[in-house]
Amino acid sequence: MITADGLKAGDKIPSERELSERLNVGRSSVREALRALELLGLIETRRGEGTFIRDFQGHQLVQLLSTFILQDERAKRDVFETKYLIEIDCLRLAADKCNQNQMTEIVKWFNQTVNIHDDDFFFRIIEMADNHLFLRIWTILKDYYNSLHFHPVQYKREDYQSLLMALTQKDSSQTVLAYKKLRNLSFLIDKN
Incomplete structure (x- = not known):
């Protein structure tokens, strides 16, 4: 989805609702996956703004x-x-x-x-x-x-x-x- 939408570090990812619809999964599954990605440091959530892709080039993944x-x-x-x-x-x-x-x-x-x-x-x-x-x-x-x-x-x-x-x-x-x-x-x- 990141590749298809041409998203890069700093870009906002779709909302939980949109991800749920596009991926054909429940919102709780999307929420859990986003939480895991945030714990890994691959995304960040900004209160009131949304969720954004982090620059993880030097990431220790x-x-x-x-x-x-x-x-x-x-x-x-x-x-x-x-x-x-x-x-x-x-x-x-x-x-x-x-x-x-x-x-x-x-x-x-x-x-x-x-x-x-x-x-x-x-x-x-x-x-x-x-x-x-x-x-x-x-x-x-x-x-x-x-x-x-x-x-x-x-x-x-x-x-x-x-x-x-x-x-x-x-x-x-x-x-x-x-x-x-x-x-x-x-x-x-x-x-x-």
């Missing part, structure tokens, strides 16, 4: 949700595994889809960047894969992953470089092997 969703070890392990699988698939897509200009740009960025941050590196790779859904899912998983407050792994620059070289040669199998080496996924090296 992922961290908040992760405290409920990621309580057991299996869920945490699944976040790691899914993030890694998406990165592998995006590397394959990037090897297939990207052109010489894109390859030149990422190599140039790599050579000019002293300290490679893993999130920045893979964000660029996933952009090259040109799959918006993968990008959105990866971003959410990355935020969950980062919210777990594990000691950040320091990856070697030369491992990123090997990965990048395999990618620029458009060699999917060598790219995946270089990725598994970077992530120290030795148990996966013989598979796939």
Whole structure:
């Protein structure tokens, strides 16, 4: 509804009555949902004015949700595994889809960047894969992953470089092997 109506931060949302009619649910359900959204800090109610969408770009929603969703070890392990699988698939897509200009740009960025941050590196790779859904899912998983407050792994620059070289040669199998080496996924090296 927010997208369909073109609403953005600071805009007023429809009244409870209108939401109830448009969503075909009872007003008590709408009221309860609005209360939950307000507790999450996604909307704010101004007495006598209505309810407005808050700017939640820097919102800690992922961290908040992760405290409920990621309580057991299996869920945490699944976040790691899914993030890694998406990165592998995006590397394959990037090897297939990207052109010489894109390859030149990422190599140039790599050579000019002293300290490679893993999130920045893979964000660029996933952009090259040109799959918006993968990008959105990866971003959410990355935020969950980062919210777990594990000691950040320091990856070697030369491992990123090997990965990048395999990618620029458009060699999917060598790219995946270089990725598994970077992530120290030795148990996966013989598979796939």
